[in-house]
Amino acid sequence: MEAKDIFSFHRSNDFEHVKAEVMNCRTNVGVTDISNFAKYQITGKGAEAWLVNIMTNFVPKPGRIVLTSMLNEQGKIIGDFTIANATGNSGAPRYMMWGSSQAQLYHMRWFEQHLPDDGSVAIHNIDLGLLGLSIAGPNATKVLEKLTDEDVSNETFRFMDFREHPIGSVPAMINRISYTGDLGYEIWVKPEYQRKLFSAILEAGAEFAIRPFGMRALLAMRLEKHFGTWFREFRPIYSPFEAGLDRFVSRKKNTFIGREAAFATKGNPSLTRICLNVTGATDADCLGDEPIWMNGEVIGWTTSGGYGHFVEQSLATGYIPTKKLADARTNGVEIELIGEKRKAEIQDDPPFDPEGMRMRGIFQ
Amino acid sequence: MKSHAQAVVIGGGVVGCSVLYHLTKAGWKDVVLLERDALTCGSTWHAAGGFHTLNGDPNVAKLQDYTVSLYKELEEISGEVCGLHLTGGVALADTPERLEWLKMAQGVGRLLGIETEIISMKEAKALFPLMDESQFVGAMFDPVQGHLDPYGTTMAYAKAARIQGAEIELKTKVEEIVRNEDGTWTLVTNQGNITTDNVVNAGGLWAREVGRMVGVELPILAMEHHYLLTEDMPEIAAHMEETGGEMIHAVDFGGEIYTRQERGGMLLGTYERAATPWSPKDTPWDFGQDLLEPNLDRISPSLEVGFKHFPPFERAGIRKIINGPFTFAPDGNPLVGPVQGIPGFWCACGVMAGFSQGGGVGLTLSEWMVNGDPGYDIWGMDVARFGPWATRDYTNAKVRENYSRRFRIRFPNEELQAARPHQTTPTYDMHLKLGAVMGDSWGLERGGSKRYFLLSPLQ
Known part of the structure; x- marks a missing residue:
């Protein structure tokens, strides 16, 4: 049977397949290829100071990961990154960084503009010199345990930890994070090892009935967790406080590019990013760029949408003026979906695992 | 200097x-x-x-809105005449999917404060009498469009x-x-x-x-592009006398045609399927106010649809055919x-x-x-x-695809196929064997944009 899409603005024939992938990942374990992320390596004695200056979050300690946004001088979001401190025993500073694939030249241009002239920092765009596979779901640790003799227990290899050791007999870097919002790992290897790693994961996962999942499933799962993405929720027209990135802006740092402009909006951002349960959706889900209506006027817009198969909600995220938030929360809004206004409710918490327990390996 | x-x-x-x-x-x-x-x-x-x-991108639309609003300022500062004809226009849907697309476009317009109107074919016919309204299922009226000199x-x-x-x-x-x-x-x-x-x-x-x-x-890449000018049409003279205004713009997605009034006749342009690049590698330095040889065969499938959808065009003589190149990114x-x-x-x-x-x-x-x-x-x-992967050959394939699809719908789950696969990872064929539907992103085949697995043989 050949996989073939029936093209439509409505839910189509991929719906059941994506659902199966999401359900397997949420209740068991799935594997996906994440090679297209942008990857950078930052080295040099000035690396830490440079990252402090251009990123909103603090710089992680060795073996740890932080998520961060990057702002322009106007305090608007021009990037979001995952940074791991990969400094080894030699002590030579080394950071690994992941970001949006589509924005890698956009970001390199900014990085190069802000590199110090003294050569104390070097940044290398690794591009496809590093490829990744991610395993995620409640059984992800059990699969990983079969692929290494190192201790990868929940207590030893914690959420937001970074490591370098072989997985499935090939040299690897491992991030304990997952864009699914679930327990999960990203495993990064040189291209010549990717086939062997993939085979090893499939073999180790066979006893758990591991299944591959694709980008459509991944995007559905990130919506369940209300995670934003570059080019949709994160664009240079939003401040981090509007976009709900408050926890990735360090309060302890006195200086970074865009700080003053961004903090001017803190506490009273003109826009607020909201998580919507589109209760009125029947056979079509939001895509982004749909008008959000309240009391007969357009008050905002969606930036992404789709069906959350595990939480069984038609989901959307988007922006409305903060001053309308209380009213919208109480009375609900409507989203114009292919010419029809559909009722939607604002959810204060993401519908999937709002406490973030599962990412930390705690399953109730 | x-x-x-x-x-x-x-x-x-x-x-x-x-x-x-x-x-x-x-x-x-x-x-x-x-x-x-x-x-x-x-x-x-x-x-x-x-x-x-x-x-389609509201942020690009915002800048188009700025461009259109700029012409008055330009005329005032320069004293020159831009020759503005702000006629408004209708976009015509020949299928239910296209009508859905128009409704979504209307939604995007609302985000910018652009009020368009979904209208019946009767209303559309009154606005643009040159059409055979039975060829269409619905239309959208957009007040902010026109042409200039x-x-x-x-x-x-x-x-x-x-x-x-x-x-x-x-x-x-x-x-x-x-x-x-x-x-x-x-x-x-x-x-x-x-x-x-x-x-x-x-x-x-x-x-x-x-x-x-x-x-x-x-x-x-530059593409050859045709438009033609008709002789004066009696229908236009009648319309102008009746309404006191000129014919509005029309886009016919099914026919891949755009059309507007030019003096007493009409201008009709096509984005034909048989898209043809011009000077794929080097642009001649001696090209200036030049045109290319028209190729009626290439645009005749579009013209046939045009004559069916807009019958007065078939009766009108063609005054001039323009074939001129202009550039596109992928x-x-x-x-x-x-x-x-x-x-x-x-x-x-x-x-x-x-x-x-x-x-x-x-x-x-x-x-x-x-x-x-x-x-x-x-x-x-x-x-x-665009990265270094957007080579000349890649660009050529993608620009031709984009040109020939300019008036076609791209559905949210639709992956465009030109120039693919381009970059692949070593596990590409393993994923295919597992039932993957591939997408591309940043020129890489991996489902950067969209992918799912039809069946899992591992079950």
Whole structure:
């Protein structure tokens, strides 16, 4: 049977397949290829100071990961990154960084503009010199345990930890994070090892009935967790406080590019990013760029949408003026979906695992 | 010619003149435009001159809205006439899916405060009587579209820029761009040298050649494009007498046709399936106010549909057929901004809709140059959205695909196939065996945009 899409603005024939992938990942374990992320390596004695200056979050300690946004001088979001401190025993500073694939030249241009002239920092765009596979779901640790003799227990290899050791007999870097919002790992290897790693994961996962999942499933799962993405929720027209990135802006740092402009909006951002349960959706889900209506006027817009198969909600995220938030929360809004206004409710918490327990390996 | 300037713009088409005008508006007066031949040569002069606001990307639409609102200001400053005809227009849906698409476009318009109207075919027929309304299922009326005089508008930009301090050098061909040790550029021309901190590539049909002068191959390709002008039509005379106004614009997605009034007749253009690149590698330097040989066979499938959908066209004689080339990037949007790795080299090229987008391109690029930030969200037009994977062959395949699909729907779950697979990871075939539907992102086959697995053989 050949996989073939029936093209439509409505839910189509991929719906059941994506659902199966999401359900397997949420209740068991799935594997996906994440090679297209942008990857950078930052080295040099000035690396830490440079990252402090251009990123909103603090710089992680060795073996740890932080998520961060990057702002322009106007305090608007021009990037979001995952940074791991990969400094080894030699002590030579080394950071690994992941970001949006589509924005890698956009970001390199900014990085190069802000590199110090003294050569104390070097940044290398690794591009496809590093490829990744991610395993995620409640059984992800059990699969990983079969692929290494190192201790990868929940207590030893914690959420937001970074490591370098072989997985499935090939040299690897491992991030304990997952864009699914679930327990999960990203495993990064040189291209010549990717086939062997993939085979090893499939073999180790066979006893758990591991299944591959694709980008459509991944995007559905990130919506369940209300995670934003570059080019949709994160664009240079939003401040981090509007976009709900408050926890990735360090309060302890006195200086970074865009700080003053961004903090001017803190506490009273003109826009607020909201998580919507589109209760009125029947056979079509939001895509982004749909008008959000309240009391007969357009008050905002969606930036992404789709069906959350595990939480069984038609989901959307988007922006409305903060001053309308209380009213919208109480009375609900409507989203114009292919010419029809559909009722939607604002959810204060993401519908999937709002406490973030599962990412930390705690399953109730 | 001056020997030094703060910025030098290469290319005197509508885009280059807009950039020059906006630089002066943003406060840079020491700016020069170099034009190889005469203003508008290349593709501006033969443009059909249409403008509209709606775009699939609301941020690009915002800049198109700015462009359309700019023309009055330009006329006031320059005293030149842009020849504006703000007629409004109808977009015609021939299938239920296209009508859904129009409703979604209406939604995007609302985000910008653009009020369009979904109308019945009876109402559409009253607005645009040349159609056979039985060929369509619905329509959208957009009040903010029309056409203008491409030559007059370019002159208006140029004159406004001169009034505000800019200089324009005609018959001045850039032959070489040299990077000096202090980081400045020296442009070697047939009229002498000029040194500057900032070079703007608004080379249009020659943007690739200008890029090559600094060692970059820009993903741009010129396509042949046909439009024709009919003889005067009695239906138009009757309509003008009846309404006191001119015929509005119409887009027929099924027929891949756009049409508008031109004097007493109509102008009809096509984005035909048999898309044909022009000068795929090098653009001849002696091309100026030139046209290409029309090829009626190529556009006849579109014309047949056109005659069926708009019967009066079949009765009208054809006065003139224009075939002229203009440039496209692989996704049809402009290439704007500083080129990564080449500080001081800026792009304003690949602008296929110069009279809808030229103002916004000039505004954002000038803000970027003068203030260090474009001031708008121009991600959809940023030159950095294409990487080294966008080679000449890749660009050729994608531009042809984009051109031939210009009036076709792209569904949210639809992956376009031209030039793929391009980059693959070593596990590509393993994924296919597992039932993957692949997508591409950043030129890489892995489902960067969308992918799912039909069946899991591992179950």
